[in-house]
Amino acid sequence: MRLDSEIRPEFETIVAGAGPAGIMAAIQAAQTGRVLLVDSSSLPRDKSCGGMIHEHARKGLDRIAKVPDELLLDPGHVNFRYWDWDRSIKKTTALRFLNVNRIAFDDWMLSLLPSNVEVVGSTSLVDFSQTPKGVTVSLKSNGSTQEVPCATLIGADGARSAVRRGLGVENVATYVTLQDFVTLDGAIEPFFDCIYMRDIGDDFAYAYVVPKGETAIIGSVFYPKTRRPHLKQDQCIDILRTKLPQLGDSVKREASVALHVRSVADVAPGQGRVLLAGEAGGFMSPTSGEGISYAINSGYCAGQAVATSGPDDRLAEYTRSTSAIAGNIRRKLRWLPIMESRTGKYVAGFVPTPIVSKITEGL
Template sequence: MRRHVAEAPTKDSYRTIVVGAGPAGTLAAMHAAGAGSVLLLDAFPLPRHKSCGGMIHALSARTLARHGVRLDGTIREPERVRFRFHDWDADVKKPCSLTFYNVDRDTFDLLLIEMLPPSVEVASGCRATAVEQDCDGCWVTVDARGATHRVRCSILIGADGARSTIRRAIAPGERPYVTVQDVVELEGRIEPFFDCIYSSSIGNGHAYSYVVPKDGHALVGSVFYPRTKRPHETQDLVLEALRAKLPALGPSVAREAAAAAHVRSMRDIVPGAGRILLAGEAGGFLSPTSGEGISYALRTGEMAGRAAALAPERALDAYRSALRPLMAQIRFKLAVLPAMESRAGRALARTLPAPVVSAITRYL
C-alpha cells in the first residue's frame, strides 16, 4: 500500500471524521476534504478484505468516471458478467442485458483509498466505540489497537456498514441480512453470468444465492434473512446442490461471512441527526430488491461529503435534499418488493419472456 496509514489519530480535533473506509467512506472523505482536515477511520487493517461478489454496474462506473477512477487494475476474468435470473424450483434461467464489471473487491477498495487527497488522514485498526454529540459537533471515542483516544469533529460521517456503531448513536440498529460466501476452485469452465438463484427448497431463511466466476475460481454466496438459524449448514447444502448442477465447481478454499442492511420500509433509511450523517449501508442505502450496494455507497458517500463541506449547521438539510431522487428510487423498489418475494411473483417471472424480465431487472 503506497499511501501512509496511521495506527492512531495524530490530532485531537478534525473538521470532519469519517468512520468506515469502504466506497461510501472514501468518497465522503474525498469531498469533505475541500473544507478542511479529515480523519478517515477503519476498524480493520488496511488494505482491508471485504466479503463481496465484486460487481460494478453502470451507475457505479459513471460515478467513478467523474472522479477520474479507472477500473483497469481491479478487473478479473471474465471482465464482464451478465445478470441471470435462475429459478431452481422450475429449472428456469432468464439471462438479462444488465452487465457488470467483474472486479476484485479488495483491490477496488484500495484503489479508492489511494486516490484520497493528502489532507485526508487515514488510520486503520481504529474502531469507533462511542459517540457523544452536542450543538457544535461530536466527540468520537476511538480504540486504536487497545489505546483509547477521544477525538473532536464538527461533522461526523458514519459509513461503517450494516452493523454501524455511528448509526446506533442516533437510531435503533436494524438486524441485518447474513451473507455466507465460499471461494471455490474451478475445475472447468462455467458460463460468464452473475447467476442469482431463487429456490423454495433450500431452507427457511434463505433469500437467494449467487455464483460469480472470477480468475479461475467462483464466488458462491448465499443471503439469509435476519434471525436465520445455522446459515453455514444451509450454505453447505447450496454448495452440494450446485456441484451436482455445475461439475466444474471444485473444493472450497475459503469461507467468509458478512452482514448486509435489511431494508423493508422507509423507516429503515436514516440520513442522520444533528451533526451526524450516515452514508452507504450505515444509513440503510442499498437496493432492497437486488441487494446491490456499491452504487448506493458511492453516491451517498459523495453526497454526504459534499454536504459536510458546507457550514456544519447546514450539512444535514443539504444531504437530505440531495438524497431525494435516490430515496424515491428506494421507495419504488420497496413497493414492488412484496410482489417479487411472493409465490405469484416468482411464478410470473418464470413465464415472462427473457427480454421482459431483462427490462424489469434494470429497475430493480
C-alpha cells in the same frame, strides 16, 4: 497504520468507516478542511462481497476516477441471469456488471484519497457526543482511547453502524450471507447467475454464482435470523454441483451481513452534526442487494454537504441531496412483496425474457 501522536487533534470532519461510502465522503469533504478517516479493520480491508460493480456505481465513480482495467477479472464483465433451478429456466438480462476483486477495488479507492485525509486502520469509533458547537469522537486503537473533536462526524460504518446506534436510531435488520470461493475444474458460463431453488427452505432468499478468474464465488443469502446457515450453504453447494460439476473445492468461506431494507423509514440521514452514509444510513437496494452504488452516491452527497455548507446546515443539505436516493429505494420497495413470494418467483418463469430484463434493470 495506527492511531499515534502524529495525528493532530483538530479535524473539520471525522469519517468512521473506510468502505466506498466513507472514502467517497472523505474525498469530497477534504475540499474544505482536514479529514480523519478511521476504520476498525486493518487496511486494506477484506470485505465479503460479490465484487459486481453496477453501472450506477461506475457512473458515481466517474466523478473522480475511471475504474482501471487492471482491476477487472476474467471475465471482465458479466450479465445478470435469473435462474429458476428446479424448473431449469434461465433468463439472461441486459444488466451488465464490471467483475472485480473486492479487496483490490477497495484498495484502489483508498489510493484516490487526497493528502489532507489522514487514514487510520485498526481504529474503532467507540462513542461520540455532540454539542451545538461540534462533535467529540472517542477512538480506540491498541487498547487506548483518544477523544478527537471535529465539526462534522460522518458515520459510514456499515450495516451494524455504531454511529447510527449512538444517535438512538435502530440498526436495520440484516440478511445473513455466506460466500465460498471455489476452485474451477473447467470453465463455467460467464454470467452473474442469481439462482432460486426451493429445497433449501423458506429462509433461503437466493444463491449466486460468479466466475472470478481461476475461482468462482458461490454465495447464499438468507433472511434475518436464519438458523444453521453454514449447513444450508453446504446443502446449496451440493445441489449446485449436480448441474455445475466444474465447481471444485472451497478454498475460503466468508460469513457476513447485508441490509434487509423493508421500509423507507430505514433510511436515516443523521442528526445534528452527524451524517450517516452508505449502509449505515440505510442506503442500499432493497431488491437486488446491490450496495456499492448507494454507498458511493450517498457518500458523495455527505462529503459535498460538508464542502458546500456551514456546519449547522450540512444535515439539511445532505437530506435534500439524498432525497432522490431515498425515492429510488421507495420505488424499489414496491416490488418486494412480489419478488419475495413463492408465487412471484414461480410466475417470473413465465414472463418473457425481455420483460424480465427490463424489470431487472430497474431493481
